[in-house]
Amino acid sequence: MHYYIITGASRGLGKALAEEALKQPDTSVLGVSRHATITHERYQHQPLDLSDMLxxxxxxxxxFPARPDATSLTLINNAGVLGEIGYVGELPNEHFEFVFDVNVVAPAMLMNTFLSAYGSQTSIPRTILNISSGAAQRPIDGWGAYGASKAALDALTRTAQKEQDLRSSGIRLRSLSPGVVDTAMQEHIRTADExxxxxxxxxxxxxxxxxxAQPEVTAGKILAWLHRPTTNGEEIVLRIDSI
Ligand SMILES: NC(=O)c1ccc[n+]([C@@H]2O[C@H](COP(=O)([O-])OP(=O)(O)OC[C@H]3O[C@@H](n4cnc5c(N)ncnc54)[C@H](OP(=O)(O)O)[C@@H]3O)[C@@H](O)[C@H]2O)c1
Known part of the structure; x- marks a missing residue:
């Protein structure tokens, strides 16, 4: 069985990724978010608020239970929040904690636990894909915490990949900017004031x-890329138009 753990699977890109993965008959998806919206015999849901660290x-x-029958294991840290749109200096302090908890701290804990739980299953492909943003690469005013959190996620991905390479574990870690996708996050962006x-x-x-882009189209590209073997010298931090 090909096992996927996908955060933020209740809507938007995460839901599309889960549904795309489930199109393959030998695939099982564990979705993680506050709400459950997918009904499928090979879909399981773990309700969880990723801003609640406890x-x-x-x-x-x-x-990350034992998966002795796994033919591959994939974690997609997709859940993410933009939070309140506004300038640094004009926001409540809690905003920074909230955005970093959901976008960095929770994904880091999931990565850490995935690597610890499945590090010894060396005979099967294991992948961690972190969904990042172009905001990690360029300053977008009003999105300070979001851009900084995605840059942190990129840095963590690069470092963890280097560590796995030094351990010769064969585990692949990537972060990927999905481009602009027609989801609730974009609706939220359109409510902001100039x-x-x-x-x-x-x-x-x-x-x-x-x-x-429609979420299903972006999800299709991401799953097709995940199914292809890694190319030599592939970048760790990727953009949707480069995969
Ligand atoms: N849309 C874009 O144009 C765009 C561009 C660049 C990057 N991205 C990135 O792509 C990823 C997916 O974004 P999207 O556009 O699909 O966003 P979305 O439509 O807002 O969906 C976000 C998902 O994350 C989950 N989530 C949010 N807060 C959570 C929390 N506290 N605990 C658990 N789950 C939580 C939501 O589930 P619940 O509400 O059920 O908890 C939902 O399933 C994000 O990492 C985002 O930064 C998106």
Whole structure:
């Protein structure tokens, strides 16, 4: 059985990734988010609030049980939040903690536990894919915590891949910017004021001009890439148009 653990599987890109994975008959998906929206005989759901660190720590063991029959194991850290859109200096301090908890601390704990639980299953492909953002690479005003959190996720991915290479574990870690995708996160972006986010008009234009990708299309590209063997010298931090 090919096992996937996908966070944020209740809607948007995560739901599309779970549904795309389930199209393969020999695949089982464990979705992790606050709400459950997928009904499928090979889908299991773990309700979890990834901003509640105590709940994450107490439930981690449920996400990574022994899988002796696994033919592959894949963790997709997809859940992410933008949080309140606004400038540093004009936000409640809790905002930074919330965004970093969901976007960095929880994914780091899931990566840590995945590597610890499945590190010894050396005969099968094991992959961790962290969903990042172009905001990690360029400053987008109003998205400070979000961009910084995704940059941290990229750095963690690079470091953990180096460590796994030094251990010769064969485990593949990547982070991937999915491009602009037509999801609730983009709806949230379109509610922002130009004075809190100078690109508000540009992002509304992307939507009205039909330039957002549909989640199913992006998920299809990501799953097709995951199914292909790794190419030599592949970058660790990837963009959707480079896979
Ligand atoms: N959409 C884009 O244009 C875009 C661009 C670049 C990067 N991304 C990245 O792509 C990923 C998916 O984004 P999306 O656009 O699909 O977002 P979305 O539509 O807002 O969906 C977010 C998912 O994350 C889950 N989630 C949010 N807060 C959570 C929490 N506290 N605990 C557990 N789960 C939580 C949600 O589930 P529940 O509400 O059920 O908990 C939902 O399933 C994110 O990492 C995002 O940063 C998106």
């Amino acid at each position: 709940a994450v720590q107490n439930n981690l063991y449920k996400l 004075q809190d986010f100078s690109e508000a008009t540009r992002f509304s234009g992307l939507y009205s001009e039909g330039q957002l």
